[in-house]
Amino acid sequence: MNTHREVKSVWRQVSSVSGDYRLRSLEFVLGEKTTKTHYKEHGCIYKTDLKKAYFSPRLSYERLRIAKLVQMGEVVVNMFAGVGCYSMSIAKHSKPKKVYSIDVNPSAFQYLQENIRLNRAEKTVIPLQGDAKAMTENKLQNIADRVIMPLPELAYEYLDCALLALKPQGGWIHYYNFEYANKNENPVHKTEAKVLEKLRLLCTECNVYFGRIVRPIGPRWYQVVLDIHVQN
Ligand SMILES: C[S@@+](CC[C@H](N)C(=O)[O-])C[C@H]1O[C@@H](n2cnc3c(N)ncnc32)[C@H](O)[C@@H]1O
Known part of the structure; x- marks a missing residue:
């Protein structure tokens, strides 16, 4: 101090x-x-x-990396938005049409709404409170060019919802995972193998264009991101 x-x-x-x-x-x-x-x-x-909503400054680089990938006029669905750090970065640094931002935690949602006002993003960032699965199924089918899944614990289970949110012609999924890797293993390749296997059962064509370790989270444990392009 x-x-x-x-x-x-x-x-x-x-x-x-x-x-x-x-x-x-x-x-x-x-x-x-x-x-x-x-x-x-x-x-x-x-x-x-900090007691009531998730927050980590360690994802700062990742949030800007994703924001810079968004093209003008895109519709983005952020399935696990927290207080809005990905969504606001996208609204600030790209020119999306809409960024639908879902969170189930009432406190995180309250701050998300407040942060939208603070950053004057009311026309672009649309807050939605509830479970991402229910939201995509009920309100956000076939509308997105890009879906962000920044919750490694649920991303695999909710992959089918991400596909549901994408436009019929497909789009991008930013997929986050926690992966264990031995000395001779690559955590990015391990995640890629699991996700592609599931996605290929669910849709016709998908390719991983980029993947990286976001950060180590423990001995041999890594947070990984994949940028996946899907063609339905
Ligand atoms: C790891 S945090 C990510 C927050 C934000 N993207 C960030 O970078 O700060 C995951 C968020 O997902 C929310 N969450 C958990 N389960 C959810 C669900 N089923 N549907 C929607 N949001 C959920 C949590 O409340 C939490 O705010």
Whole structure:
């Protein structure tokens, strides 16, 4: 706090991320006893409560990478939007038609709505509260050029919903996974093999154009992303 004068309070993370809402336990260390904060990233500003909604600055590079892939006029579905960091980056750095942004956590959804107003993205970013499966099935079928799936725990199970959201001619899926890999294994290739096997059962043609390790998350465990193009 002496070095960074803008820091008002310090908390220590005392559990890993868990539960449906992907939250972590925090222990108070110093300063004001609040977990509500502001965060700036890639020209956007976010309000959040670190106890009530998922948040990670470590995905910053990945969010901008995806934002820069979005072409003018695209319709994007963000299936696990949190407080809106992918969605707002896309609205800010590309010219999408709409970014439908779903989250099941009521607190994350409340901040998502607030962040849309703060970043003046009301015309582009459309917040939807609920389960991504129900939302895509009921409201978002055949509308998307691109689907983002930034929840490794559910992405495999919800792949069929991502296909449902894509336009009939197909489009892009950004697929996130946690993968274990031995010394002689490549976590990106392992993820690719599993996902392509499932996708090829569900649709006619799909190809992985890019994949990378987003970050290591433990000994031999990695977060991986694949950029997959699907032709229905
Ligand atoms: C890992 S966080 C990603 C948040 C955001 N994309 C980011 O970069 O900060 C995953 C989010 O998915 C939400 N979530 C969990 N299960 C869900 C479901 N079935 N449908 C929609 N959202 C869900 C959680 O509440 C959480 O906010």
